[in-house]
Every structure is written in structure tokens, then in C-alpha cells.
Amino acid sequence: MAMFKRAKDIKVGVIGYGGAFNMGRKHLAEMKAAGMSPAAVCELDPERLKVATEDYPGIKTYSTVASMLKQSDLDLITIITPHNTHAKLALQCLKAGKSVCCEKPLAITTAECDAMIAEAKKQKVVLTTYHNRHWDGCILEAVDRIKRKKAIGKVYKVTAHMGGHNRPRDWWRTSKTISGGVTYDWGVHLLEYSLQILDGGISEVSGFSHSGFWKTPWKDDTIEDEGSLIARFDDGAWLSLTITSIDTRTRPYIIEFTGTKGTYLMGMNDFTIITNEDGVESTIKGANREGQQEKFYKNLAQHMVKDADLVITGEWSRRPIHILDLGNKSAQSGKTMKAKYK
Ligand SMILES: NC(=O)c1ccc[n+]([C@@H]2O[C@H](COP(=O)([O-])OP(=O)(O)OC[C@H]3O[C@@H](n4cnc5c(N)ncnc54)[C@H](O)[C@@H]3O)[C@@H](O)[C@H]2O)c1
Structure with missing residues (x-):
């Protein structure tokens, strides 16, 4: 599914910029290191949105997923929120035609994974899970x-x-x-x-x-x-x-x-x-x-640019779930x- 000429052309955003492990900062840093372009952060907590703008000056911030989907032109969205929100948020993004990287676990039930995999196929976009620990x-x-x-x-x-x-x-x-x-x-x-x-x-x-x-x-x-x-x-x-x-x-x-x-x-x-x-x-x-x-986002970028095989497919990450x-x-x-x- 090679969709981009260069990794730089892939505009990326995250949903969730929580403070427990500063995962939003980590994701955007790894996406950037893989050559992609961080463009937006969506977070319910205004204090955490402030932290995001300190970490990434000039980045666009949103307090709802709907407003981010409407006002930004992201290509890939990473979801870094509590587990029971993954399926709903991923489906919302996939239905808007965005590629989705979901933090682990991909979802809570097999049926949720099935719906996410089917929607990604329908929209011809990528669905992957941040199984960073694969490496x-x-x-x-x-x-x-x-x-x-x-x-x-x-x-x-x-x-x-x-x-x-x-x-x-x-x-x-x-x-x-x-x-x-x-x-x-x-x-x-x-x-x-x-x-x-x-x-x-x-x-x-x-x-x-x-x-x-x-x-x-x-x-x-x-x-x-x-x-x-x-x-x-x-x-x-x-x-x-x-x-x-x-x-x-x-x-x-x-x-x-x-x-x-x-x-x-x-x-x-x-x-x-x-x-x-x-x-x-x-x-x-x-x-x-x-x-x-760091190989996780490098592989994802190469998949979106050069059609390299995606290591963490939706089907692979459905197996542990x-x-x-x-x-x-x-x-x-x-x-x-x-x-x-x-
Ligand atoms: N792969 C890893 O090594 C690793 C490490 C830590 C956490 N995680 C995963 O990351 C995910 C998040 O965990 P965490 O520890 O960062 O949690 P956290 O509580 O620190 O952060 C979650 C953030 O999501 C925000 N949020 C919730 N719903 C939202 C919505 N609808 N729109 C926008 N923002 C929303 C919350 O306000 C919160 O700030 C989980 O899936 C967890 O398992 C993975």
C-alpha cells in the first residue's frame, strides 16, 4: 500500500498525551526519527495539551477527535488512550480515511479487532498496533x-x-x-x-x-x-x-x-x-x-512509502487479543x- 513518495509527506498526529509514561512525547519523537512529520495532538486534558505544545512548539492541538479529524489533514493517527477507548476511536479515524496505529492492546475483544481490521480494508488504509516490544x-x-x-x-x-x-x-x-x-x-x-x-x-x-x-x-x-x-x-x-x-x-x-x-x-x-x-x-x-x-515506526514508514512488508499487521496483533x-x-x-x- 505505497501511498507516499517520502516519509516526510506522512503527516502524523496522536490521540492521548498522557502523563503516566509520557507516551505521546515518545511516539511523536519516534515518528519524527522515522522521517514522518508530527502535525497534531488531541487530548482531553488541557494541562497535557500545554505539555504537548512545550514539547513540540507550533504543533496543532485539539480537545476532541471530531475537531481534529475535521480541521487537520493527517495521514496517520496513533491512539494512546486507555484500552476500552481503542476500538471506538480507531473506528472513528479509520472511517474518516486515516491510517491508524493503536497502542497495545489493539482492543479488548476479538470482535472489536475484527471490526477494526474490516474497516481498514474497506478504507484501504493501514491498521497497526504499537508492539514496540516486538524488538x-x-x-x-x-x-x-x-x-x-x-x-x-x-x-x-x-x-x-x-x-x-x-x-x-x-x-x-x-x-x-x-x-x-x-x-x-x-x-x-x-x-x-x-x-x-x-x-x-x-x-x-x-x-x-x-x-x-x-x-x-x-x-x-x-x-x-x-x-x-x-x-x-x-x-x-x-x-x-x-x-x-x-x-x-x-x-x-x-x-x-x-x-x-x-x-x-x-x-x-x-x-x-x-x-x-x-x-x-x-x-x-x-x-x-x-x-x-525504533524499528516499529521505521517499518511503518517504509510500508507506507516503499510498500515494505508491515511487521505488525492488524491480524498479527489480533492473535494476543x-x-x-x-x-x-x-x-x-x-x-x-x-x-x-x-
Ligand atoms: N507500548 C508500551 O511500551 C506502552 C507503555 C505505556 C503505555 N502503553 C499504552 O498506552 C496507552 C495509554 O497509556 P498511558 O499510560 O499513556 O495512559 P495515560 O493515562 O497516561 O494517558 C492517556 C491519555 O489519554 C487521554 N484521553 C483519553 N480519552 C481520550 C479521547 N477520547 N481523546 C483524547 N484524549 C483522550 C487522557 O486524557 C490521558 O491523558 C495504553 O494503551 C497503554 O497500554 C504502552
Whole structure:
């Protein structure tokens, strides 16, 4: 879908310029570094709009998405808002003929992802998700060693775990309705990492959760204390994911990939590989390589200018959401859910 002569011709804007992690500033800086032209910021909070104009003097600011769509001529809009707003805002932008980059998670349900993917196809525009962590050093290292160098044989089991015994913070992420649940923040990153290693298609998901230990101002709408799921793949592999705020045993690694010839323990900064050959166990430890998160917007710009393959397609970013959505539905119903998409 090459639509532009040069990356500079792609006028970009963001919706959401929040203060929790200054993500609006980060997105515009990375878009600029990829050669695109930052042109507009839309934000509900006037104080944050002020920050945007300090960061990017001369940038156009808007307090509603409708006014930004009407008054600006943006080509690409990145959505950096709470999770339950992603689908609605993305559809609004897509229907106005804009390409959309949505922060992770692409949406909360598979059905929302389907509607977004269908609208982008209809409008012949791009839909992608900001899976910047696709290029984190930990997963670049793991992909190289597990997929290319076959360090642990065939991977048949993935165990992803994050969290500890911590009271949830007082922010929107603690609302089940707004965030989607405890698994929707870091869980989507851990699944996106894992899906880079697993070859099989998703076949079914069982979900489990524990709620009610932590009392928060969100009352009954508080996220689960812990959310867990087990996904089965059509090549026989399985994956378990746990995101917790009530498990006192913190793990030194976020993902354990188990293969027929060894185990790969993936930490954010380092890795350990334990292999066993003819009864002889050996261990290799090392530091992960540097991350290359800047590749996200470079790839998107090259896709829009040179028709390069888009790494994070709508369909790719629907996969982790499909697993989370089925896990959520399974935890609520107590039944295993069959996958609609591989
Ligand atoms: N990829 C990553 O590494 C990473 C890191 C942090 C956050 N995130 C994601 O970024 C998104 C935002 O998280 P955050 O921590 O920046 O949240 P935040 O609360 O700091 O910012 C969200 C902002 O969106 C604004 N907003 C909400 N609805 C709006 C609307 N309709 N129009 C305009 N502005 C609106 C709010 O006023 C707020 O300032 C989430 O999807 C989160 O998961 C991703």
C-alpha cells in the first residue's frame, strides 16, 4: 500500500498525551526519527495539551477527535488512550480515511479487532498496533537462539509469568471495564513475545482468575488479583500466562521456553539456557542484546512509502487479543473456549 513518495509527506498526529509514561512525547519523537512529520495532538486534558505544545512548539492541538479529524489533514493517527477507548476511536479515524496505529492492546475483544481490521480494508488504509516490544533485546536474543540456532530443540511449552504481591495502583489500569483486566497490560506483551517463538495455530484457551483480595476505589470493577490462562496450539504445544498481584513468589525470569533439548529462561536483561545431552547438563548465561524499538515506526514508514512488508499487521496483533479474550470468557464461564482464529 505505497501511498507516499517520502516519509516526510506522512503527516502524523496522536490521540492521548498522557502523563503516566509520557507516551505521546515518545511516539511523536519516534515518528519524527522515522522521517514522518508530527502535525497534531488531541487530548482531553488541557494541562497535557500545554505539555504537548512545550514539547513540540507550533504543533496543532485539539480537545476532541471530531475537531481534529475535521480541521487537520493527517495521514496517520496513533491512539494512546486507555484500552476500552481503542476500538471506538480507531473506528472513528479509520472511517474518516486515516491510517491508524493503536497502542497495545489493539482492543479488548476479538470482535472489536475484527471490526477494526474490516474497516481498514474497506478504507484501504493501514491498521497497526504499537508492539514496540516486538524488538526488545530479550526477545531478539530468544528468537535468534531458539528459532535460528535451535538452542533448545522443538519448543513444546511456554510458561509466562509476571507480578508479585502488590496492591494495585490507583489508576485506570485497576478498572476491569477500562483496562480489560489484569492480563491486558503486560500480558499482551508476554503473549506477543511468545507468539514469535511458537509456530502452531491457536486451538483453544482455558482461563482462570482470582478476585476480591485487593479492595480498591474501583470496588466491584476492580481488576482480578490474578489472571491465568492456558492456550493449546494445533501442533501440540501449550502456553500458560499468569499476571498476578497476589503471588508472593516473584520469578527471576518472565518467560520459560521449554524445548525437547533444553530450557530457555528469558529475563528482561539476561537469559539462561539449560541443555541436557546424553545425561550431561550444561548451562549458558548471558546478557541480552540491545533492543531496537525504533524499528516499529521505521517499518511503518517504509510500508507506507516503499510498500515494505508491515511487521505488525492488524491480524498479527489480533492473535494476543484473541487469546486474552478467550481466557477472559473462559474464566467467567468455567468452560474451555475454542479459537476462531489460528
Ligand atoms: N507500548 C508500551 O511500551 C506502552 C507503555 C505505556 C503505555 N502503553 C499504552 O498506552 C496507552 C495509554 O497509556 P498511558 O499510560 O499513556 O495512559 P495515560 O493515562 O497516561 O494517558 C492517556 C491519555 O489519554 C487521554 N484521553 C483519553 N480519552 C481520550 C479521547 N477520547 N481523546 C483524547 N484524549 C483522550 C487522557 O486524557 C490521558 O491523558 C495504553 O494503551 C497503554 O497500554 C504502552
